Amino acid sequence: MLLIKEIGTDALFALQRVLEGEELERARAFYRHCADGDLAVCVAQTDVKGDRGKGPSAQADPDLYLRIVDQNADGIVVRGAKVHTSVSMNANEMIVLPTRTMGPDDAEYAVSFAVPLDTEGLGLYVSSYAAGERNAFEFPVSSRYKMVETLTVFDDVFVPWDRVFMCRDHEKAGPLALTFVEYHRFTAVSYKLPLLDALVGAAGEIAQMNGIMKASHVREKLTWLITYAETVRALTEMAALRCRTGAHGIAYPDPMTTNMAKYTFASRYHEALEHVQDLAGGLLVTGPGGEDWENPEIRAVLEKYFRAASPADVRLRMLHLISDLTARDLGGYHAVLAVHAEGSIEAEKLQIFRSYDPTAAMAYARRLAGIG
């Protein structure tokens, strides 16, 4: 379960770069604990947030952002809930991070810590999205793999001090949130590359199987898909090649290039789906199901009528792969993740703007304009 560790390591790196003093020591100790035990670590960051037009302390219910409700010599007590917590069902430990910049009024919301998943008061409410058994003919991917997200509720959960990484330090809430995202966005766009390869490859396969490879619009769409996938790959690799060393000697990928990679991935994903669906054809949503395929009598009919430039068998399987990836709930899952996961499209644009240094370009423009 590599993915779990990747999310966890993103948070572990961020904690060790942003924290100082005793908190840093706690983070380092927790890091060793995870490494030594080969533990799966998930991360809960996004608060439920309530009314998005208001900050943590201005909500109708103060629990709409996770907060410290009590504190004593042994530790803190927290209440609230996080959404979109990936793979929490499969993890040993959960790291909790603040979701955004906090002001002085939001001090009780500036909190970060780690707890084992079996902690008292910690509740996981699993999303029903894409639940249920599926047959492998119709759902070649989603019948085998499923990522699970939870609403993660902290019902007055106690956290001992050695697991508390941030307590009311509102000035560090934003930096910690952003530093985690710096790593996590790079992790995310890296693990999206196989998804893009699957779309490009499936598009090429189905174009050949349908016998349309020579049509100019088909080549146009394949070229678009190739350019999309390979631009994301090149930007991702470049983000790594341009990595820098941050506080406490911890390296990080170049933020501007990382965000450009993620933004390019996110902002063209739906267009990619359109092109793949275009090449595949309407059978994506009108094709035959697994039960019919299992019936020998019906299968003979399907085999006769669904052959194209390839036999019906491989063509239907490729169509169902594309349907699974683009036109059913797994497809919708990836489409929504493209827009929202690891930061929204708007967040990525904001980070590109902020991490770009305009000094040289503006000075060059002034020079060309003959200004001072």
Added chain:
Amino acid sequence: MLLIKEIGTDALFALQRVLEGEELERARAFYRHCADGDLAVCVAQTDVKGDRGKGPSAQADPDLYLRIVDQNADGIVVRGAKVHTSVSMNANEMIVLPTRTMGPDDAEYAVSFAVPLDTEGLGLYVSSYAAGERNAFEFPVSSRYKMVETLTVFDDVFVPWDRVFMCRDHEKAGPLALTFVEYHRFTAVSYKLPLLDALVGAAGEIAQMNGIMKASHVREKLTWLITYAETVRALTEMAALRCRTGAHGIAYPDPMTTNMAKYTFASRYHEALEHVQDLAGGLLVTGPGGEDWENPEIRAVLEKYFRAASPADVRLRMLHLISDLTARDLGGYHAVLAVHAEGSIEAEKLQIFRSYDPTAAMAYARRLAGIG
């Protein structure tokens, strides 16, 4: 069941505009038969097509386009299969149309007729797509409505002469196919308007419920959605206002404007999905399901934590509507239909190009260039 009649009337109009002589009389008689009986009429047009790079008579299996295999004094016998046949399960009669232009070698494929659905040898193989029971909380639309498509197999079906509208008249195959599409594309883009209104309305609702209405990027996306939906509406209305009268006094919407409406709808649909998903948030694919909602104890937790600028109840229902329309199989169904149904995006572009009269614009350019 209005939709069934709309598909049927598109074909009935096309037959009565393109046919001549005895065939025209048969079509008119069939039209009166349907009208008098208030019959639901479906249409089977798209052949399974086999290798798209080859024409009907060049396929490995001659049955990959529907064809006449026998003929006698009483009628004809046809064999082959049509895909994507909508609402055939709910119809009384099925009109069969050729799918494309035919050459002299394809004469046996130039065939059009009508049969009752209970005709011997006619087999309907229902698609499994989006099958199964759903709860109304998670699937507010798809739990109630489902359009069914079939693979429609003609296993040596006999059709009496008074139901045969075209028999080996290969020169009329293309005109009949295109004339049907002229009506059908207009019908299609007309009935898509409520879907676009649902997307615009749901986007506006969820933006308010999330409390993000004042953010500039939110207004930008809502404006995009409005412009998209209203441009499609304006073009659709204009196609009707620019209608003309064709052969045998039968009116038809302006082809260029119809195709522009359909193309505009089709080519921006996926971007519309992206914007609606962007405004809604990641809960589209990580939100709670109907069973949890039914449990009073869990519902209390969900109500506490999913309230935003509106109570959790209405917000979750709106989120599930958007999930149903954009991120699950109903959403995938509409997305694929946008690209493929009633003619592909490429077909629409081709018809815009063909139906545009460049004479005036080219003469104007020559005049401006000072040429002759």
Added chain:
Amino acid sequence: MLLIKEIGTDALFALQRVLEGEELERARAFYRHCADGDLAVCVAQTDVKGDRGKGPSAQADPDLYLRIVDQNADGIVVRGAKVHTSVSMNANEMIVLPTRTMGPDDAEYAVSFAVPLDTEGLGLYVSSYAAGERNAFEFPVSSRYKMVETLTVFDDVFVPWDRVFMCRDHEKAGPLALTFVEYHRFTAVSYKLPLLDALVGAAGEIAQMNGIMKASHVREKLTWLITYAETVRALTEMAALRCRTGAHGIAYPDPMTTNMAKYTFASRYHEALEHVQDLAGGLLVTGPGGEDWENPEIRAVLEKYFRAASPADVRLRMLHLISDLTARDLGGYHAVLAVHAEGSIEAEKLQIFRSYDPTAAMAYARRLAGIG
């Protein structure tokens, strides 16, 4: 000089719709004066504006928006400057309108009036853009036509009361500004249609002359251009068909549809230039000039080597038309006007958002979601 009257009539209609009482009578009298005298009327609206981040009364120099500096029994005295005043050089009368919504502090800036062009203190500073003689071979359009804009300075200009339409009525400044734009944006997009036809026609001509008409990418680009021009035309016609009657019985085109037409025109204009340039080829900027063409010896060389699927003569003339329209200063003029004239792209989006009535769509979404 029809254009001048169109700008003038846009303002005359707006004044007669927005004003009341004595001011309305003055506007009506001025309207009759212009009609009776068949006068050319220009409009000065856009103030120089200074720092765009500040309102009129917050500028470092109070004259950066036109304002009333004195007033007596005979009339008012105004000071300030307007930019982008089209065809002021060719007009008999100039109508001055406020440029934006004004607050109570901006009362002295809420002013509208009319003056003859030869009024004392009125100064016109003509833009140098695209000035100079041009030969007709290289510049087939811009050698013959030129629209002139001025910086229009009011150096304590006196305006008698019967020419004053608005004086410190800050609440009407916004409505008058917007009402003028409602007409003017419709006028503008209407007179852009020949420009779009010229682009479509020239693209078709040069594609034929270059011998590339059968290439699929060429048809793709021509189809794009046709769809662009014809969508703008359809929306413009629909804005007129959906016209309504406003205050004082004065009709106006539908604002939402007008703004969609203008926005569609404006936001795709640069892409249109790209496609036309793509079809034309690099000779747009490396081709021979008029002097070489006039030289018989050189012309023989040019005629030999610039023939394509047409003789060199007509092809070079068509190329120079396209260069004039897309790649030289006339082309730049139209490109910048597309983005800024008669309201910016942002202003058009804002008006689409404001003029759209979301009630029905949002109620429909709520009904589908099963909400009350």
Added chain:
Amino acid sequence: MLLIKEIGTDALFALQRVLEGEELERARAFYRHCADGDLAVCVAQTDVKGDRGKGPSAQADPDLYLRIVDQNADGIVVRGAKVHTSVSMNANEMIVLPTRTMGPDDAEYAVSFAVPLDTEGLGLYVSSYAAGERNAFEFPVSSRYKMVETLTVFDDVFVPWDRVFMCRDHEKAGPLALTFVEYHRFTAVSYKLPLLDALVGAAGEIAQMNGIMKASHVREKLTWLITYAETVRALTEMAALRCRTGAHGIAYPDPMTTNMAKYTFASRYHEALEHVQDLAGGLLVTGPGGEDWENPEIRAVLEKYFRAASPADVRLRMLHLISDLTARDLGGYHAVLAVHAEGSIEAEKLQIFRSYDPTAAMAYARRLAGIG
């Protein structure tokens, strides 16, 4: 004049990678000749081409592609013409390359050689585009720099054998043409980066000077421009980092990445112009000229009324820079070059498609689909 050498070196590298045997030796000798003499070397590649729908030997006039018309013991004689020959006016030597793949019938057109610019029979017909004196206030860049292109006519030019690199070797014509472009496209996109920086920098400067930096649409447009410029830069750098070593030990940048960089540059350039013009405002085409600015009395008026968040002086100079770069003939020149120079947008797409290796992606898709 670094640019001249860059074009020349692109050709010198290509010749030394593609040629073999005696021709290779000649190319190497010519390379040393250029290096030793520090010579400026231009390249003539694009034939006038005549009817683009026909190949070299099918044209009405056989001279519409450059060809060998005679040959003897001393060398060859060539006739024909090349267009778009950059900086030929400033070069010492000209390398001539074939423009495309040739078939067996086109052998006489498969020719490559080098000649000094003062060779008898070689005629340069300079384009008139953007000719003439300009004042530096209005045209800060184009008043100082001008790249000149020529129609380059070979009127039976003799070339001695030691300068002939390819003679009737039709199979090598295509490889040589493409290999040159491989280098030249990389050179081209590399030297475009300062142009993109100038656009980004000028956009940032004018946004500040206009006082609009805080508007969300302004940040949106700046972010778009940054992402555009920096994606091109990242892809260009990556093309170099992924370089390979070809025949005869000569390195070359990765073709797919090079073409993606160039395509990204080319296909979004017009949208970049739109955004820069949007941020600058209509003064780009209605602003004051240099002569008015030189007049102290008029300048006082202009200084009063054109100040914004910065003094009028720097703002007008920045506006004129942007006008020069985007809205006048220099701007048109760069826009047309973006689409056509060093290969058209279509050529770039074709090379992306051809240089992409789909093996891994297609195998991955098959594996996911459960196929073999």
